[in-house]
Amino acid sequence: MSVQPKGSEEIPVETVRVARAAFPKGSLAIRVRDELGPLFTDDQFTDLFPARGKPAWSPGRLALVLVLQFVEGLTDRQAAEAVRARIDFKYALGLELADPGFDFSVLSEFRDRLVEADAGRRVLDGILAAARSKGLLKTAGRARTDSTHVLSAARQLCWLEMVAETLRSALNALAQAAPDWLAGIAEPDWFRHYATKAEDSRFPQARTRRDEVGLRIGRDGMRLLEAVSAPDAPPALRTLDEVETLRRAWVQSFHLVDGEVRRRDPKDRPPGAMRLVTPYDIEARGSVKRDTFWDGYKVHLTETCEPDAPNLITNVATTLATVPDDRMAAVVHTGLATRDCLPGEHWVDAGYPTAAQVVAARTDHGVDLQGPVVGNTTAQNGGPYGQDAFTIDWEHERVTCPNGVISTQWHHRHSQQGLPVIRVRFSPADCRTCPSLRDCVSSPKAERREITLRHRAEHEAVQAARTRQQTDAWKDRYKIRAGVEGTISQAVGRCGLRRSRYRGLAKTSLQHQLTGAALNLARIDAHLTDTPRACTRTSHFAALRPAELTLDGAK
Template sequence: MSMQPKGSGEIPAETVRVARAAFPKGSLAIRVRDELGVLFTDEQFAGLFAMRGKPAWSPGRLALVLVLQFVEGLTDRQAAEAVRARIDWKYALALELADPGFDFSVLSEFRDRLVSADGGRPVLDGILAAAREKGLLSRGGKARTDSTHVLSAARDLNWLELVGESLRAALNAVARTEPDWLSAHALPDWFTHYSTRIEDSRFPKAQAKRAEVGRRIGRDGMRLLEMIWTDDAPLALRALPEVELLRQLWIQQFHLVEGEVERRDPKDRPPGAERLVTPYDIEARGSVKRDTFWDGFKVHLTETCEPGTVHLVMNVTTTAATVPDDRMAAVVHAGLAERDLLPGEHWVDTGYANAGALAAAQRDHGIALHGPLKSVTVPHARGEAAYGQDAFTIDWDNQNVTCPNGVTSTQWHQRRSEDGLPAIRVRFSPADCRTCPQLRACVNSPKAQRREINLKPREEYEALQQARKLQRTDEWKDRYKIRAGVEGTISQAVQACGLRRSRYRGLAKTSLQHQLTGAAINLIRINAWLTGQPHARTRTSPLAALRPAA
């Protein structure tokens, strides 16, 4: 298809007349068009279409349809029907009343094109640009960020279902590609065990019998892979995605023990960031956060939170479920910098706040990152302890540390932590420490003969100390209450737009869904702001209201 822009974007006079009569008080679609103007132009999406071919339906209008679809929680069929039948949508899209719209399949095809455009980020950018021009958004000020889990579009599978369904998917792919070859090589039992979905099978309840079923599936999968990698097997079979997934999964889950296929022990399996959890979404990963276990992804939402202004989602980032929050502050700041929407203060929870993030935010972007720091759990390293790190004097220039008793360290080494981050290891001489009467109060291990201290680089260490000092004040604790509002944003995105369940398979399409969700939340909030709806107040139960003051 090719893109051939048509029209000036001006709303037809008849559409205006009928819309004003039908909606005398306006509607979200009408109000957004009147106040924000044309949000998307065809030229913004020119790179997604070829120069020649059948003319495509206006991509600028399709982008707005996708956002309105998420605003109202519509399916593709319902959204296409709304374009044909609803006057307020025709007004927002600047269409003639007689315009027949498009087939619903056009939306799916357009989303596939948007996936290649940085996961649909241009759609969210279009809303932000219009809000900025209207004076509803500016750089600086305050922002807040939080994350939540996102369930994969594929249903959760237990271990037997995972390996069984992966083998069934591979067999079906081989049957479609080389039916004659598979008929000649398939074992008779395969047609019994893998002709129907594994979830329809009745697995035995006894653990020993279930383990035997798992070994049988493992043997069958190993046999299929060996057959495919023989010299006389068609080479096309090795390139099938289902076969490649089966190969990877069998490496992760099985191994040979004295010639027999056995399941790997948990410690012998790959980490969660690499472990496959379903054959139908190879990018979904299993993760856990406190009491929540899920297979899928994770999304980070960043919004403005200046009092007395409309709170808009400025950045949306989707990652694999296993990516920890403590790596995301820099990613969020980079996204805000590209939009020229860096805040002066950024409020986050404990997951994002660490020494490296605090120092990098200030150094690279001039942002004051605020978030509760994780407490020190090692008794002798706690700041308030008699021999905690705060009791030692650090001479950064001369690279030594002096203990409270006046003894100076003898070793200062640049190292890397277990996570590969820069660190400094300081050691005192055993000759000095062994004779110290306070040795046992100073060291953690009963067998240790000297004190060792692990330090972060100077910039990070000083940022950490300054943050800990600030966070002990009542003023900071009171200001930190502003972060709680982002929980309401996540709740709104979950309830209004289905944020917590991916509509599509794969990280790229899930990221597109979240960009559209952010854009939809912004339109909902801009509409509420224009109609004078105040921000919702935090709900307090009658019982909580009676709580005595501390």
């Protein structure tokens, strides 16, 4: 298919007349078109199509259809039917009333093109560019970011189901690629155990019996891998994705002990960032946050928060579920910088700010990263011998303890996470005779005090942040961050943010870019219609709580 850009972007006169009559008060699609004009052009997506071929349906219009689809929570069939039958959709797309639209499969094909070119950001960028041109996007003030978990489109599997389904998936792929070869090496029991889904099987209840089933699956999978790797096996079979998934799953779950297949101990398994959780979404990862366990991904939403403009989402970042929040501040700032949406203040929760991130945000992007910095967690924290009680002389590279003793060693090292730190040590001769030694060190056998410091810029930034966060003024300002929780709630309720519609990180990322664009259209429409922002809900009984009572009921 090829793109043939349309010359005119005007709405047909008859479409305007009928739309005004049918929607005297307007609709979201009509108001957005009137206020923002055409959001996308075909030229923005020309590189997604070959230069020659059958003319494709307008990609600029398809991009808008995808956004409207997420605004209203429509399936592909429903979205295609809306383009064919709804007057307000035809108005927003600038179509003739008699335009037949397109087959619903065109939307899936267009999403695939967006994924292959990593072009999902263009959809969100198009909405932001139009909002900026109309003065609806204000980015120089404040922004806030938070993350939430996203469940994989594939069903969550227990360990037995995971290994059984991985083996069954490989057998089905091999049966399609080389049926005669597989029929020759397949054992009779395989057809009984792996011809149907694992969820249709009844695994034993007893722990020992379940372990036996797991080992039987492990032996069968090992036998299949050996057959695929044999010299007389067709070479093409080794390159099948399902076979590679089987190999990876068996490496993380089983190993050979004296020639026998055994299940790996938990400590001998790969880390969570590398561990497969389902053969049907090999990029999904298992993770945990407080009491929430999930298999899938994580998404970070950043939005503006100015009182005189709609709160628009300016950046969406999708990661594996195992990526911690404290690695994402720099990623978010880079994404905001490419859109020219960097804020002066960036408000986040305690998961994001570290000493390095706070300093990097200020020096690299001129952003004041605001969020609760974790307190000093050393064993000697607090009291007269906490780390904050020691005086640091950065110029002469020495530290003085509260009793006046000066350190003897100052070394530049790296922490267990690979971060640059400074190791400071006091002389055992000085510390051993100190009457406060046991109050100063945590280990009963330690003979001297050792301190680990960040580099000066990071150390001073953290100290300043901790001091600032103890003030009532900062605590009152920090309330601005809580608003992003409502954004996540809106995205979950309106666009199904909490569960991926598709399999794989790239497609899930596209879903989240479209979700951000859809929420922006909904918020722009709310701004145009003067719809008040929702307030935090309070139950009738909670509203009766006397002002002098605290949240826990104590006076």
